[in-house]
């Protein structure tokens with residue numbers, strides 16, 4: 001049995017060592033395709049593999065067509081909007097993710113970026129502090145839970161809106177559950193996005209919603225760039241000189257944001273939130289173990305299709 005790790009954004013080598021150990025000790029072979037630049041390389045590499053570990057790599061119908069022996073794809077991470085689930089099902093391929101495994105890494109970067117931004121990009125002028133400020137969590141999944149844990153230590157007041165998460169789950173973490181998305185944005189000087197990119201959420205973070213935020217608003221996006229209406233956000237930043245946008249995902253209109261508001265934005269390259277050795281180890285080895293469990297014993301916990 002062959003397991004391929006195909007990652008445009010590679011794991012730390014220590015994570016690959018752990019993945020290799022998990023795969024080889026189950027009597028399987030590990031292959032690597034890292035930093036590929038052309039989809040053709042991916043199509044060739046998947047031709048004879050039984051299992052695939054990926055990150056944000058696009059796995060569409062063409063990839064499933066090319067992967068004749070493929071039985072399972074594990075997205076080492078949370079979001080799976082990069083995988084065509086219908087095509088996977090049509091090709092009889094099981095798809096899983098590894099929820100929670102990289103959440104702390106993303107949450108820590110939220111604070112790294114917030115502090116860099118409110119300390120004026122470390123330019124030596126007086127910035128501001130997080131203590132005593134309000135933070136809104138838009139959706140309350142694994143990353144948001146970790147953000148809440150850390151925000152409490154900073155002395156922030158934390159709100160969350162998540163129609164899919166029971167109020168009790170939110171409130172037992174010391175977070176105030178609000179009943180509408182508008183309320184969340186009205187109350188929060190900082191809003192951190194934790195929604196997936198779906199047909200419903202795409203471009204849903206728009207001018208009207210963001211304009212509800214109080215003075216000196218900071219929007220933090222470690223979710224997906226697709227959820228932002230970028231044209232409307234640019235307009236809002238034109239109309240509100242107090243509004244800041246920081247993200248670990250470069251927006252499609254990045255050049256315009258940089259040209260117009262260099263002091264009020266921060267973008268890290270290639271979605272860096274989950275890019276720590278620890279997150280790579282956690283998510284990568286979980287993915288390898290899930291593959292071994294599925295191929296050897298048919299265990300399909302975390303199956304998505």
Ligand code: 3PG
Pocket residue numbers: 009055056057076077078079080102223271272273274275
């Ligand atoms: C996720 O969905 O798990 C995160 O966005 C991390 O994505 P990455 O594996 O491409 O860093």
